[in-house]
Amino acid sequence: MTAVQRYDWDVVVVGASFAGAACALAAAHYGLRVCVIERKRDPGIKLHTTGIIVKEAAEQTWLNRVPAALVQRVERVRLYAPNLRSLSLVAPDYYFLTTDTPNVMRWLADELRSHSVELRLQQSFTNATQDGVGWQVEGLGSTRYLVGADGAKSRVAERANLGRVDDFLYGIEHEFAGLQLPEPDALHCFISKRYAPGYIGWVAQNPTGVQVGLALRHSNAQTRSPDIDGFLQRIRGVVGLPIDATPMATRAGLVPCGGPVSQITAPGVILTGDAAGIVSPVTAGGIHSAWQHGWCVGDAIARYVRDGGEAPEQVAARAAPRFQAKRALRWAYDRFQCDWPFDLFLHSAPLRWAAEQVYFHKRRA
Ligand SMILES: Cc1cc2nc3c(=O)[nH]c(=O)nc-3n(C[C@H](O)[C@H](O)[C@H](O)COP(=O)(O)OP(=O)(O)OC[C@H]3O[C@@H](n4cnc5c(N)ncnc54)[C@H](O)[C@@H]3O)c2cc1C
DSSP: OOTTTTSSEEEEEEOOSHHHHHHHHHHHHTTOOEEEEESSSSTTSSOOOOOOEEHHHHHHSGGGGSOGGGEEEEOEEEEEOTTSOEEEEEOTTOOEEEEOHHHHHHHHHHHHHHTTOEEEETOOOOOEEEETTEEEETTTEEEEEEEEOOOTTOHHHHHTTOOOOOOEEEEEEEEEETOOOSSTTEEEEEOOTTTOTTSOEEEEEETTEEEEEEEEEEOSSSOOOOOHHHHHHHHHHHHTOOTTOOOSEEEEEEEEOSOSOSOOEETTEEEOGGGGTOSOTTTOOOHHHHHHHHHHHHHHHHHHHHHOOSOHHHHHHHHSOOOHHHHHHHHHHHHHOOSHHHHHHTTSHHHHHHHHHHHTTOSOO
């Protein structure tokens, strides 16, 4: 019996969102015994993402298989200064996909099942203890590798004594089912130190309705609730949201914004996605990076388990993006954000250039 065969699973992945799905699909591709546990009974509920997918993820990852009915192409960004004057930004070769996110998450769960991954819904990770070179997972059995893809407040990180994310934005979003914006092909982004200090507000058309959200810098010491109702009042008219529109649902959550945590691996255990802090500190976009890193982790584990070679712990640590330039930008934005330069210089060439770098990824990580 090999070291691996004595375990019930080759990989146990905690979390069936983007990072966990990518990791599981990559490992299952090599025929590994993969189990994903997810605490929700339905992966499409209790969402905490707007679900906007950037072009790179839409074209270069498994997400290029998302059914067309679940996505809507957005080719422009309309950027609003605090005084609500706006600028239209376009990159001819770039786009985003807004999504029917609940059904994208359900589709991902179906992809897991149809690729021989054992998906256990409504099963929470509670604890794990080391078992030789692997781990014994409470309520599940033993595994050679344990992967924490369980989000910004990772319990796997806590139980395995790995690094913990402690630098966050807090985002909140209202969903208006069935609405159509007058300008649906633009992602509407609002700069405002009053409503979104440290980030922006946004309005987006998706295949089933409209999402209106904002995020702000989160501080454990001084919690401030985002004024989403005040924000809605302020921007309703400029985006053409009916005065009597009432939200059908709300999404909210923490977004890591300080770069990867100090220690994302220990023997036999690896963090990925939000659990590892792998989110752009500037755009707060984490779907693409979660997918890329999760996939890399699953692939590395599979190669190692099958053929030996480089330890996946090393591969995973090396593959985590450092976001050095973006962390510097985050530092500067946190300290020096003010409204007047955007009011005064929105239409200037340098500001347009800078906005294009951020939105259309013309700058390197
Ligand atoms: C309001 C908001 C809007 C955002 N919008 C965008 C966007 O438009 N585009 C973008 O690219 N990024 C966006 N992000 C960031 C992006 O959503 C995340 O970076 C991405 O979802 C990370 O994926 P993940 O798989 O690492 O973690 P998550 O998506 O957080 O998934 C973690 C999963 O683990 C499960 N889980 C947690 N604990 C346990 C446990 N103990 N046992 C079992 N299961 C558990 C959870 O239920 C969840 O399904 C947004 C974030 C927020 C908060």
